[in-house]
Amino acid sequence: MPKQPEQPEQPHRITVAGVPVDTRHWIGGRRIASATTFDDLSPIDGTLIGAISRATPTDAATAVAAAKAAFPAWAATSRAERARLLHAVADGVEKRLEELALVETTDNGALLRSHRRGVMPRVAHNFRYFADHLLALDHPDFDTRGHTNHVTWDPAGPSVLITPWNAPLMLATWKVAPALAAGNTVVLKPAEWSPLTASLLADIAAEAGLPPGVLNVVQGYGSEIGDALTAHPDVRRISFTGSVPTARRIAASAAARLTPLSLELGGxxxxxxxxxxxxxxAVDLAVEQYDNAGQVCLAATRLLVEESVAAEFTRRFTERAARLVQGDPRDPATDIGPTIHPRQLEKVDGFVRRALDAGARAVLGGHPVDGRYYAPTLLTDVAQDAEIVQEEVFGPVLTLQTFTDEDEAVRLADDTRFGLAATLATGDRERAARVAARLTAGTVWVNCFFVRDLKAPFGGSRESGVGREGGTWSFDFYCDLKNTVTAAKGWQDHG
Incomplete structure (x- = not known):
């Protein structure tokens, strides 16, 4: 048999769960490699997935320049054409849904079944929704003493979008889709712990016909390229999802040029x-807070239970939570996958150990499992001012406290520096309305959890964020709103 020719090396291509992924940046419609790389590890088993191009400030500036160059033509593109292209991107996502699910599970450790059933379909929906909302976006003209007011949403310019690792592609496209629909060009910086599906999104967008420079993806460390992106004079919008300390640095960086910010932070x-x-x-809602190994900013990690039912609630909860299966996220039987990174696992365990040392009691869990997982944990006997009650852990760790009446329940619920969300379980409609009205939160769920409609405003109060996105609120942020006032007189008759 004749010798088969050797396949040419492709140093910037890796295969992840059978899917080829390019490890270079996507800038100005082409792949660009950096001189250095960073290692991307799978949280499932710690193996090296690949060496990813590690952007420098120069790479970041090149991406912003590409976005700036592409902006005039994209801003001038009709709403109908922008919407058509976003629907084409959604078609591409749906065509590659299985590949995206496999890669993201390998890269961030979330359940494969969740990616298949919910997360990746939501990615496609993000594009379709904002494409359709763009076409319907309108404000009726109104009269002021015989003058006509006409409101428009004008594209603002290049937008920097910095996204987290816990739901990489879904949260990235929650920003990318409205920014592109608004007529802005985008520089997307995915989290370094889960960069791969952003690279695949660049391929999908190019195949859909998105013009070069409209969507750019740069990979790397925020500590190295963050300022080059957020302080750049040509950037007109910055949207960030992540931690409060990082948000403070971004806000300080953007402040010199008064660049508008949207910040969705901790909870x-x-x-x-x-x-x-x-x-x-109520027990089902509480157990649901362990979703994605507790790595959900919206998670209701503080269980506040009326004293008269606390013992029974705790009994049912521990029985139910003890049946959760922890293991390989690719196994359909698994309920809880790994923690994203050893550093995050160490952080979670540090919170729990300090709480136990301070007198908390672990009714459930309270320890790592096999070095990559953290056991679903419930801590009781915690003080309201304890670190474990006041600070975001971002792991499968819940606390339980009791209250005696509505006033105490609301006081405990609101007694943190955050205000992202709240969940109520009650059989009394009047109580639900009364308590919801008193809570400080961007979203309140009553007898449900994690029901999110893209038409609704989303964001946090206090240190949980600045601004709201979703529906028209997204366009209000990504656009410059203009009101044109026209007089009825002064016109020449050319008829």
């Missing part, structure tokens, strides 16, 4: 369980 959300609640429903 320490409560789940209030009243004695009149359906306890089985």
């Amino acid at each position: 320490k959300s409560p789940l209030l369980v009243f004695a009149d609640a359906d306890l089985d429903l």
Whole structure:
């Protein structure tokens, strides 16, 4: 048999779960490699997935320059054409849904079944929704003493989008889709712990016909390229999802040029369980907070239970949580996958150990498992001012406290520096309305959790964020709103 010719080396291509992924940046419609790389490790088993191009400030500036160059033509593109291209991107996502799910599970450790059933379909929906909303975006003209007011949403310019590792592609496209729909060009900087599906998104966008420079992807460390992106004079919008300390640095960097910011930050959300609640429903809601190994900013990690039902709630909760299966996220039987990175696992365990040392009691869990997983944990006997109650852990760690009446429930619920979300379990409609009105939160769920409609405003209060995105609120942020006032007189008759 004749010798088969050797395949040419492709040093910038890796294969992840059978899917080829380019490890270079996507800038100005082409792949660009950096001189150095960083290692991307799979949280499932710690193996090296690949060496990813590590952007420098020069790379970041090149991406912004590409976005700036592409902006005039993209801003001038009709709404109908922009919407058509976003629907084409959604088509591409749906065509490659299985590949995206496999790569993201390998890269960030979330459940494969969740990526297949919910997360990746939501990615496509993000593009379709904002494409359709763009076409419907309108404000009726109104009269002021015989003058006509006409409101428009004008593209603002190049936008820097910095996204987290816990739901990489879904949260990236939650920003990318409205920014592109608004007529802005984009520089997307994905988290270094989970960069791969952003690279695939660049391929999908190019195949859909998105013009060069409209979407750019740069990979690397925020500590190295963050300022080059957020302080750049040509950047007109910055949207960030992540931690409060990082947000402070971004805000300080953007302040010199008064670049508008949208910040979706941490949370320490409560789940209030009243004695009149359906306890089985309340338990289901509480156990759901372990989703994605607790790595969810919206998670109601503080269980506040009315004293008269606390013992029964705790019994049912521990029985239910003990049945959760922890293991390989690719296994359909798995309920809880690994923590994203050894550093994050160490951080989570540090919170728990300090709480136990301070007198907390672990009713459930309280320890790592096999060095990559953290056991679903419930801590009781915690003080309201304890670190474990006040600070975001971002792992499968819940605390349980009791209250005696509505006033105490609301006081405990609101007694943190955060205000992202809150969940109520009650059988009394009047109580639900009363308590929801008193809570400080961007979203309040009543007898449900994590129901999010793209038409609704999303964001946090206090240190949980600045601004709201979703629906028209996204366009309000990504656009410059203009009001044109026209007089009825002064016109020449050319008829």
